[in-house]
Amino acid sequence: MFGLGATELLIIAGVLVLLFGATKLPQMARSLGQSARILKAETRGLRNDGTAETPAVEGAQPVAAAQPVQAAQPVQDEKR
Structure with a gap:
């Protein structure tokens, strides 16, 4: 796991x-777990919703090829 050993993990935990105190850490871990669960459910829902509800367009016409563009001559102002 990212090349961290047991001593590094203990130092990080300490x-x-x-920083946060022993009483807030379980609450923060629980909140992080709930957020991860919600994110996972939403991404799964987006994957399932995107393919089933996309209707095919009936009677669509193919797009005509673009006409080639020619270079224009520079415009010069008339002297008065």
């Missing part, structure tokens, strides 16, 4: 406890 810093988290010092």
Whole structure:
């Protein structure tokens, strides 16, 4: 996991406890888990919704080929 050993993980856990306190860490972990679960459900829903509800357009006409563009001559102002 990212090349972290046991001692590095313990140091990171200790810093988290010092920063946020032991009482807030379980609440933060629970909130993070709920957010991940919601995100996973929404992405699964988007994958399923996108393919089933896209209707095919009936009677669509093919697009005609574009006409080639010619270079225009520069415009000069008339002297008065």
